[in-house]
Amino acid sequence: MESISLQHLVANSDELTKLVVSIYNSKIKPIYKQLLTLRPIDLLEYTEQLFEYFLKGNTDSLDSFIIGYFYISLVIPTSHAMIKSSNNDYIAIYQDLKKYYESQPNLSDLLFIIRSESENILQSFDVDAPSSHSQHEEDNTADSSTTIWQAPFLEPNDQLKLAIISSESELESETEVEAEIDINANESKYTNFINDKTINDEDTYLKHLYEECFITPHELFSILSNPSDRLKILIIDLRLSRYFNLQTIRSPNLIKFDPIELWNNRDQTPVLHRTSLFSNPLFQKIDLFSYIIIYSDNETTTAFESFEYNFSFFKLLMSSSMKVTPNFLLGGFEKWEQLISSYSEQYGIETSNYIFTNNKRFTEPPSWNPPPVPHEIRKRPPPPPPPNLPSRTYSTRHTQGYREQQQQQQQHHHNHRPKRIVTRYTKYGLPHLPHSSNLYVQLSISGLRNLGNTCYINSMLQCLFATTAFRNLFLSNRYKEYIGTKVDPHLSNSFHILFRKMYLNGGCAVIPVLFLKTCNFLRPDLRIPDVQQDTQEFLILLLDQLHNELKSNQDRLVSEHPDLIEYDTDSMDVENANEYKKWFAESLENEGLSLIHEIFQGQLENSLECQRCNYTSTNYSNFCTLSLSIPNKRRKFRKLVDLEDCISLFIENEMLTGENAWNCPKCSSSSNNNTSKRKSRGFFKFSKHKNRSHNDLTFSEYNHNSSSDDVKFSKKKLVTRKSTSFIKLPNLLIIHLSRFSMSGLLDKNNTDIAYPAILTITLKNKEKCRFKLYGVVNHFGNLNNGHYTSLINKEPSHDLNPQRQKWFYFDDETVKQQFNYFDLDKNVNRISSSDVYVLFYEKIIE
Structure with missing residues (x-):
């Protein structure tokens, strides 16, 4: 894999493109339609084989990788059996395989070329996609408790003016973080005069103004x-x-x-x-x-x-x-x-x-x-x-006076910011905002500039900024207490600076340049800001990175938040107390603890029960986002699905039969043989055709690659009941609606989802947890050519009282207030939308 020829190809995009097209025409295209009829298990097994050939580094390893990723990006997502399958195990295996392929270093250009070719191929083929239902179909018979939401009409005056630098301390802290991530600085005959010792305040201010213009x-x-x-x-x-x-x-x-x-x-x-x-x-x-x-x-x-x-x-x-x-x-x-x-x-x-x-x-x-x-x-x-500039020098000592002068000149109520003095915060305090009659200033309502394809980032950042516990952690200096000396807190520092900008610039739009620069530094494969990504996947990346940066000072964290390590298996009603204790200890050792867990993490209990002998195997898992499938059934007389139905589908018992059933170790006579075989298999426990190159595999073999174990197990008619239960719910519950297929290349599921203002979820121990909605991310269009916006209750306590709630619609740097979103007094307690994608709920403390 490290051969010169491979390095040369990776460095030459034209040759890579020719190779990808050639392999598709010779290896995929002749049998593409036949591949669509195969069993999912066969397609997944062969895709894993190709990845293992690639890892061996043989002369044809790059060919194996390209063919395998064509299976990931084109064949499997359009497979008829995969589209119709409700087997979550297949989907999980597919996602793991996709992750393995896409995590290979130095192959991001190759992956992009294959994805682009797959999209072009799909457009040329008449691929049958799952049916979807739009809110524009025939009128629904809606009850009085549900309101249909549509994006508001945005006017030119809703677009916020750009903010300028808020304070000298902001300049200093941003410069420090930029220096930390500037790993490509080099010297040349051209002196980099911005780093000269003679630099003054005027240059510093101009430098930051330049970077935001x-x-x-x-x-x-x-x-x-x-x-x-x-x-x-x-x-x-x-x-x-x-x-x-x-x-x-x-x-x-x-x-x-x-x-x-x-x-x-x-x-x-x-x-x-x-x-x-x-x-x-x-x-x-x-x-x-x-x-x-x-x-x-x-x-x-x-x-x-x-x-x-x-x-x-x-x-x-x-x-x-x-x-x-x-x-x-x-x-x-x-x-x-x-x-x-x-x-x-x-x-x-x-x-x-x-x-x-x-x-x-x-x-x-x-x-x-x-x-x-x-x-x-x-x-x-x-x-x-662009903002007018004064004729005087641009020293930061004049900045505050200039901003006040400019604020007085702005006429529109969205952009007018009255004179104010921002004081430094205490060690764990927040910047002080004196009272203002301007609602946008009071509530720190600021837009975020779109730098190309960054709407998926902006919409998620607005929801995180509205998450009070998360925002205050980074808005103050408190997060620094949990960072170790050997940790580079690039993302944490960037959140700190960005949230301060947003907090101090109510009524203006902020440019998140440093934040995007940090994300690009940490994950260059995301191609920010050129390529749009999925906002929920981006959120998971953020939370994982922040958790890793903030988990160093475990002793301090536990002393301040002892509930992170305290539990009562009896009150939680866990199925297997010993198994839970073992899992919790291993999770604590392997993953560690952070305030990200304190805010967002919940726990699930997953059980498999053999219907022949009633033996049950139980395991436990954490989650920070709850990803829900959308059921096909709809409310009677209505073409929409309640959010509660999506949750019910997630936790309802599922009967697994045939090859999907669990091979019970207690009553299966062949369990020992099967276990020993699985130990020698690959990543995903498939049977293997050993000692074969991918070039030796013909289409006829696809129909004869079921292992003898599959036949034996199917004759035993194994039946397994699979169940999932909530045993702990987080303080902030993030719900993601799975509107896209596995690859995102097929049509979006535009089913209308009715989501409540107050959501009630029952734990396994029958305790009822109530949550209030405070943030929504909407998605319009499809995954490859879509747009994200957010809708947020900016009332500080997220109060849903009709007289107190303050909902605002955020479309990058454009912001518009939404009235009559919910009206609990009139029993209008849920909203239906075909565009809702991610929901943020806050637990109600009774």
């Missing part, structure tokens, strides 16, 4: 595609001349500026004064434009190594009075090319209308008047106008 390619397109808006924009091409002389972004007002002019070769320092650099006449008219957009590219950045020419140019622009702040194009020219290319394929727009390519006929862009574009292309409204 950018525009996404989607937003830039929304301006350039609008006939009136495009005249208000000045675009500056900040690239080496050999690049901007070949191609540029088309705009009525364009300046080409070679960054070589920013470096003083004689002194080997950046140019510090504007002098005659800005001789272009458009620079003299710069205050006439509503938007100033600067872009560069990767080639220019590489050429200058560690010289921050973008910031140097930004600083020179800001050295004189400016009415608007320049914004940098996120992702540069490369991302602009990708966007225009995708729009050309999807909507048929002419690439030449948005990218000028130099040729012999035209060395300068001819007159430009692109035709109107379809409205759906303009996916986002134009960004809010």
Whole structure:
């Protein structure tokens, strides 16, 4: 696997793509339709075989990996038997196999190529997907207790203005965290002047302002595609001349500026004064434009190594009075090319209308008047106008006064922030917010800027920020008490900084640059912000990482929260007290404890009971999110499902028969033989066809690979009752609705789910736990081309009293208050929606 040829292929995406297409055409395509008819157990077994061949590192190991991942991303998700199967074991094995494949280091590009090819193949085939039900079908006969929810209409005034830096301490702490994760810093002949000892407060403030002033390619397109808006924009091409002389972004007002002019070769320092650099006449008219957009590219950045020419140019622009702040194009020219290319394929727009390519006929862009574009292309409204800047110097000592001046100038009630003084918090206290008549300031209601495909992150962050115990842990310094000296708390520190920004900037939109940078550092395979991921899976990654960072100081944690290690097996009514004690001790030793467990973790009891001899095997497990399938049955006369029905399906007894049944060790005469065989098998206890290469496996063999054990066990007619019970529920219950298939390539299940304001769940010991809803994540569209939003009760105690509850709808940087969400006084106690995806409930302490 470490051969030179493999390394070469992984480094060359074009050759990788050719190899993937070739293997699909020769190994998968000829038998694809036949593969769809096979048993799930056969497909899963062969996929595991391929992974084991890959791990052996043979000459054809990469071929084995590609074929195996085609099974993961294409064959198994579209298998007729897999789609119809209700066997949770198959799904669990599939998820484990998928995790093994996707966790291989240095193969993220290969995985992305195979997934993309699978999506293209699915679009070319007529694949039958499970039926779904939309809220737009014929009217439901709804009772008076349920209200149908739809996303509110958003107006331009609902979009919050961008926040600027809140305090000097915020600058200091953010700089510290950035330094911790900057592992790629290098030295060159270009002195990195931002790290020079002569740096002052003005540079620090400008540096952070520079890092938060950018525009996404989607937003830039929304301006350039609008006939009136495009005249208000000045675009500056900040690239080496050999690049901007070949191609540029088309705009009525364009300046080409070679960054070589920013470096003083004689002194080997950046140019510090504007002098005659800005001789272009458009620079003299710069205050006439509503938007100033600067872009560069990767080639220019590489050429200058560690010289921050973008910031140097930004600083020179800001050295004189400016009415608007320049914004940098996120992702540069490369991302602009990708966007225009995708729009050309999807909507048929002419690439030449948005990218000028130099040729012999035209060395300068001819007159430009692109035709109107379809409205759906303009996916986002134009960004809010950049904040005006004062003509004075930009030292942080003037920042507070400037913010107050700017707040007084803003007219809209969402954006107006009155004068206030933010005091430092105590060791475990929170920043103090003096009383304000502005609701957005009172409740720290802030939006989050979307940096491309980050809506799945923004919606989940809003719900976590509304989770009081979680928010206060990171908003204060308390989390630091649980971090060990040998732990790098990258994510914890990033939460601390982001939550402080959100808390102190009510009525504004915050840009989570550092948080996204940290997530990219920890998980580069997520491709943030370019690729959209599943918000629930992202939440699990966050909680796992935070748990690992905060579990070092176990003694302190236990002394402050003794309930974490206390339990009473009698009152919990566990089936096997000795087994529970053994599991709890092992879990404590292997996983450790953290405040994440204190907030989010619950416990399940899982039992298998043989119906021949009544022997029962019991095991226990933890959960931080409850993932629920959606039952096919619907309420009588209504085309919707109650959330309680999803919970009932999760815990209801299931009868396992045939090959799905448990091989009882007490009454099965062949249990010893079966056990010894399983010890020599692979990851998922399948039978094996030994000493065969994947190239030797033909389709005819698929029909004859059932082991003799399968036949023997089926004759015994084993029947097993599988049961699941809640034995402990967390203080904050997170419920995820499984609306997508295993791979996310099939249609979304758009069944309407009716979820209650007050949710009651019964534990195994018959104790009833009541929870109140405070947060919802919605999903629109499908998994590959969808959008996430959130809906949150911002009332500090999450009170559901009609006069006190305060629900707000968050769509990235756009925020709108929702009225009459629940009305318990009028018995309107549940909401139905086909878009609800994740729900956050808080336990009610009686």
